[in-house]
Amino acid sequence: MIKGKVWKFGDDVNTDVIYPGKYLSITADPVEMAKHSFETVYPNFIKEAKPGDIVVGGKFFGCGSSREQAVTCLKHFGIKAIIAESFARIYYRNAINLGLPILVCKGISSKVNQGDIVDIEFETGKIKNTTTGEEMQATPLPAFIMEIINTGGLIPYLRQTAKK
Amino acid sequence: MTLAEKILARAGGKKIVTPGEIVTAKVDVAMSHENADVVLKAFREIGLKKVWAPERIVIIFDHRIPAESERTAATHKRVREFVAEQGITHFYDMKLGICHQVLPEKGHSIPGQLLVGTDSHTTTHGAFGTFAAGIGGTEMAGVWATGEIWLRVPETIKIIVSGKFKKNVSAKDLILYIIWKLGCDGADYKSVEFCGPTMDDMTIASRMVLSNLSMEMGAKVAFCPVDKKTIEYVSSRNKNKVEIIKPDADASYEKILEFDVSELEPQVACPHAVDNVKPVKEVKGIKIHQALLGSCTNGRLEDLASAAKILENKKVAESVRMLVIPASREIYLEAMKAGYLETFIKAGALILNPGCGPCLGGHQGLLAAGEVCISTTNRNFQARMGSAESFVYLASPATVAASAIKGEITEAL
Known part of the structure; x- marks a missing residue:
């Protein structure tokens, strides 16, 4: 179970907005990357968001470039989960591979507001907005994907498999 | 299947x-x-x-x-x-x-x-x-x-x-x-x-x-x-x-x-989304500061040829920086043999080495706040090619070349 405060974004938030291309060559340090999350277009995020918060997107979250820094920055910022109406496919895969819990939940945009507190049960996909009491059902992840996320991402997962 | x-x-x-x-x-x-x-x-x-x-x-x-x-x-x-x-x-x-x-x-x-x-x-x-x-x-x-x-x-x-x-x-x-x-x-x-x-x-x-x-x-x-x-x-x-390899007939x-493309007119994707598309004639007249020809989308020989034909014996507007980036060395050489590079240089364009150029905002021609670029590249997201207050319009090589000459967005005639 994950509990966190919502940072809400609109539709079609792209990876240039999440992690600007100009920083791709400047740093490979995830802690440094975290400081540039959403920096150019949503400068308030870095100032006000806190580790443990949850990002909620509209449709097609993470569209655009394949840069996984757009997941790394949020993970190292301390974002605990990303939920959206839908994701661009590469972003979705990157989140799984980097071990950042990610869920598709149709209708979530109209059921949570900026600053609401939500409870997420990953195994079942049950989400509760504890601020309003409203409940939602996300699409649960297949078991093998849950296993990758629970192991901490693809690298620890492969390390474990290699040992076996 | x-x-x-x-x-x-x-x-x-x-x-x-x-x-x-x-x-x-x-x-x-x-x-x-x-x-x-x-x-x-x-x-x-x-x-x-x-x-x-x-x-x-x-x-x-x-x-x-x-x-x-x-x-x-x-x-x-x-x-x-x-x-x-x-x-x-x-x-x-x-x-x-x-x-x-x-x-x-x-x-x-x-x-x-x-x-x-x-x-x-x-x-x-x-x-x-x-x-x-x-x-x-x-x-x-x-x-x-x-x-x-x-x-x-x-x-x-x-x-x-x-x-x-x-x-x-x-x-x-x-x-x-x-x-x-x-x-x-x-x-x-x-x-x-x-x-x-x-x-x-x-x-x-x-x-x-x-x-x-x-x-x-x-x-x-x-x-x-x-x-x-x-x-x-x-x-x-x-x-x-x-x-x-072909799909099966019963796929x-x-x-x-x-x-049907017969009546299709030149199109342009307006800031800051690739699906924010309009016919070029609807945004005609917007002043541009940079014109970019190149990228994995439109940096091939036929793209350079189409732009060179329009720029032949013409000048890029004084107020415009035109950047030309052949997509590969092979194309670069072919464009040189065909005389396209000479056309671009005489028109006042800059030729950059084959590569991604400024498309993803890394280097070679980023935009300042308030600047507008018309580009043959593939993304016009906010802040992608420089300042968060710059504007990128995506269009064909012909539209980019014609706009570079006029100093504003226009259709190639």
């Missing part, structure tokens, strides 16, 4: 697959550019000594060439050392151009094969009948380790194109129009199959524009028909026997869409 289903069935060792099914597929080609640095770091963390197949990995530098910073220089150096250590056969240092142009030129884009690349515009190789999809760096480390990847079999959208383009209207205008119709997520997770009489007539270079920009409607892969033209191109680049499609 559709093309995507056929290829995933083969790569997954199955007789038949259906959309929604997840297959573990064997990768034929694994492509990375500078972000091979991210991949090798993750690969080392797995703890394996050797990559699964050094002859199946292709690494190319194109995003920041020559190195624009000490940091990039160090990235290039680390990757070169890894290439030497692992004996990676196909390494193209910064001399050849953009990955999505150089891989076909070097014979890596093969009909029926599975290619994954750590670049979103990897869909480009679908123009050759390759199942080509973008993935992230960590996932590529998994491919380097195992040679396999799990993939969900996508539903397929069939797009039938008919009609003849009007003068100065091209594949770029068509795909921008399709993206406007379908929306930026209209093909999210899907395979796209372009077909129809217009596709049969289309050059390989134009087909690549369609497959490339299908990414901007979310496509996982985007195929063009595999025909005689494809086989001729691929066979001239690769000695292995290449076969025509099942999620949607079938038809587009």
Whole structure:
């Protein structure tokens, strides 16, 4: 179970907005990357968001470039989960591979507001907005994907498999 | 089965697959550019000594060439050392151009094969009948380790194109129009199959524009028909026997869409979204500061030819910086022989070395606040090419050339 405060974004938030291309060559340090999350277009995020918060997107979250820094920055910022109406496919895969819990939940945009507190049960996909009491059902992840996320991402997962 | 289903069935060792099914597929080609640095770091963390197949990995530098910073220089150096250590056969240092142009030129884009690349515009190789999809760096480390990847079999959208383009209207205008119709997520997770009489007539270079920009409607892969033209191109680049692959006549499609290009007018994607498309005439008159001709979308010989024809004996407006970036060294040379480069230089344009240039905001021509760029590239997201207060319009090479002369957005006549 994950509990966190919502940072809400609109539709079609792209990876240039999440992690600007100009920083791709400047740093490979995830802690440094975290400081540039959403920096150019949503400068308030870095100032006000806190580790443990949850990002909620509209449709097609993470569209655009394949840069996984757009997941790394949020993970190292301390974002605990990303939920959206839908994701661009590469972003979705990157989140799984980097071990950042990610869920598709149709209708979530109209059921949570900026600053609401939500409870997420990953195994079942049950989400509760504890601020309003409203409940939602996300699409649960297949078991093998849950296993990758629970192991901490693809690298620890492969390390474990290699040992076996 | 559709093309995507056929290829995933083969790569997954199955007789038949259906959309929604997840297959573990064997990768034929694994492509990375500078972000091979991210991949090798993750690969080392797995703890394996050797990559699964050094002859199946292709690494190319194109995003920041020559190195624009000490940091990039160090990235290039680390990757070169890894290439030497692992004996990676196909390494193209910064001399050849953009990955999505150089891989076909070097014979890596093969009909029926599975290619994954750590670049979103990897869909480009679908123009050759390759199942080509973008993935992230960590996932590529998994491919380097195992040679396999799990993939969900996508539903397929069939797009039938008919009609003849009007003068100065091209594949770029068509795909921008399709993206406007379908929306930026209209093909999210899907395979796209372009077909129809217009596709049969289309050059390989134009087909690549369609497959490339299908990414901007979310496509996982985007195929063009595999025909005689494809086989001729691929066979001239690769000695292995290449076969025509076609979808089955009874393949099942999620949607079938038809587009007639005969009345299509020049299109432009307005800031800050690729699906914010309008006919050029509706935004005519907007002042521009930069005009960019190049990229994996439109930096091929026919693109340079189309712009050169318009710029012949003309001048780029005094207030405009025009940048020309041939997509590869091969194209650079051909454009030189054809006299296009001389035309550009005489017109007042700057020629930059083959590569990605300023498209992704790394270097070579970024925009200041308040500036406007008309560009043949593939993304106009806010802050992508520099300042968050700059504006990028995406259009065809003809529209970019005509606008460069006038100093404002205009149609090529």
